[in-house]
Amino acid sequence: MSRYSKGAEFERKVKRLLESKGFFVIRAAASKPIDLVCIRKGEVIVVECKRDINKARDKVFRELSKLSLELRVKVLLAVRTEGEIVFLDPQTHSIVNIE
Numbered sequence: 001m002s003r004y005s006k007g008a009e010f011e012r013k014v015k016r017l018l019e020s021k022g023f024f025v026i027r028a029a030a031s032k033p034i035d036l037v038c039i040r041k042g043e044v045i046v047v048e049c050k051r052d053i054n055k056a057r058d059k060v061f062r063e064l065s066k067l068s069l070e071l072r073v074k075v076l077l078a079v080r081t082e083g084e085i086v087f088l089d090p091q092t093h094s095i096v097n098i099e
Contacts, residue, residue, distance in 0.1 A: 010051040011035050014078045017085055018047070021098055033063050034075075044073045045098075047087070053079040064090035 008029065015025045015036055023038040023045070036047040048064055060077065068075035068090065076096055077088045087096045 007049070007051055010078075010080065011049045014047065014049050014085055018045075018098070033060075033067060036078075046071065046073055046075045047078050048075070049078045051080055053081050061090045061093065 011027060011029075015027055018025050018036065018038050021040075023040040025039075026037045028034055028037065033048055034046045035049045038045040038047060046067065048060065050060065064075045064077060075090060076098075077090055079086055079088060087098055088094065089096050
């Protein structure tokens with residue numbers, strides 16, 4: 001499986017997870033810096049997916065923080081760690097729980 005295929009599969013897993021939480025999710029394939037646009041009852045979350053947490057370098061966090069300020073929406077980084085999908089706030093690097 002190619003690196004692109006693995007990344008796309010991870011994006012689809014994140015998409016399904018967010019849909020299970022009631023979000024309407026649009027996958028923006030091959031786009032940067034966002035992969036998913038998620039909408040639920042007036043709440044908008046923009047998500048960048050990184051299958052490997054080690055690929056989430058400081059530059060990614062800075063770009064997503066800037067995007068959050070520009071768009072005035074919640075921007076999160078979805079990563080896989082210890083086999084689970086975790087959402088990180090790009091400004092604080094802290095885990096965000098999505099209910």
